[in-house]
Amino acid sequence: MLSAQYETSGITSLEREIKINKKFRKAHPFFIRVADDKNKTLRMYFPYQWAEFDLKRLENVVPANNHRLIHLPAMDNRYVLEVASTLLPDGQWLQVGMSTEEREALLERFRETFASVMVLLFSIGFISGWFLSSRALRPIRHLIRTVQSIDLGKMEARVPGRGTGDELDELGSLFNKMLEKIETLINAMKGSLDNVAHDLRTPMMRLRNIAEIALQTDENIDLCREALADGIEESDRILRMLNTLMDISEAETGVMTLDQGIVDIPALMAGVVDLYGYVAEEKGITIQSKVPDGLQMTADQDRMSQVLANLLDNAIKYTPSGGQIFLDASQNQKEVMITCKDTGIGIPEEETPRIWDRLYRGDHSRSQRGLGLGLSLVKAVVHAHEGRIEVSSEPGRGSTFTIYLPGESANRERA
Secondary structure, three states, X not given: OHHHHHHHHHHHHHHHXXXXXXXXXXXXXXXXXXXXXXXOEEEEEOHHHHOOEOHHHHHHOOOOOOOOOEEEEEOOOOOEEEEEEEEOOOOOEEEEEEEOHHHHHXXXXXXXXXXXXXXXXXXXXXXXXXXXXXXXXXXXXXXXXXXXXXXXXXXXXXXXXXXXXXXXXXXXXXXXXXXXXXXXXXXXXXXXXXHHHHHHHHHHHHHHHHHHHHHHOOOOXXXXXXXXXXXXXXXXXXXXXXXXXXXXXXXXXXXXXXXXXXXXXXXXHHHHHHHHHHHHHHHOOEEEEEOOOXXXXXXXXXXXXHHHHHHHHHHHHOOOOOOEEEXXXXXXXXXXXXXXXXXOOOOOOOOHHHOOOOOOOOHHHOOOOOOOOHHHHHHHHHHHOOOEEEEXXXXXXXXXXXXXXXXXXXXXXXX
């Protein structure tokens, strides 16, 4: 633009344009120099503003009319004067330049701003990362502390829930459920061991007493025979307990051997009723059996007879004189249902979930002889047949046990 002004109106117009430029660019005006064809300075405007540069050196640099900039460093080498040259029509050179001071200052401010922003962002990122990682790892720390507490014997320790519903919260919930199951199993094992110890102590003491009596007897053969008979009876009781415990364990672990075949259900139920008919009659209890003719199922006959015998034995024990017991069987498309219902004392609601536990005996059952294994064996054998058993009871009005076993159609589908 300045060269066009010079070409149009001469140096006067050029100087007027330079004054206007200085008015609006007081802080950072352009460097303007006019030189002759030998690069000797003719005019230099506002040279005092460029005191930090050795402007004489421009006379030693041959200008070129190809837009190539001349770089003149400041005397302290902090800034550079960048000069562009253009050849005027009269053979003189017009040079316009600008110091890199403004640009360097702008870049310096940008660098400072960038550094400040980066430090701020880094600080925010670090603090946020620490907070988020701490928050994310908090459930893991709770889990570790819980495991350490359990290692010290505190089985009641649990992982605190956060209520966030995320994967770590779900992991803590599952871990707590696992701990509850383990604690329940351990308590059940302790209770079972206590009950086994209690139930074994009585027959073992009897055996010892019988042996002492036999040893103290002087040539009384009949007394010795009686002592041996009593000892065999107590031994059989212990063996029944141990065999029942082994049967339950085999059934629960899936290794019980089942000799399955077609079982005639009316004949099975009639045999069990005949077996316990005398005991029920002696106690004044009526047993009624209702089962359709020809009803069959695939099962181990001996094991199912054991299941029905245990249910009927329990019903007789806990049904008062004058009561009734009903044995029913029916079948739908996929299941055979066998029901044992009594009008006995019933089971308290709080005890119902525990009646299947090994050696568990409720308050009402402690007065009755028994091992406390009958219902545990019933449930284990039914599950071994891929069936299920349910109970409904009301104290003072009796209990109903219902066995559901796969019917012939279900067996064919599995086959």
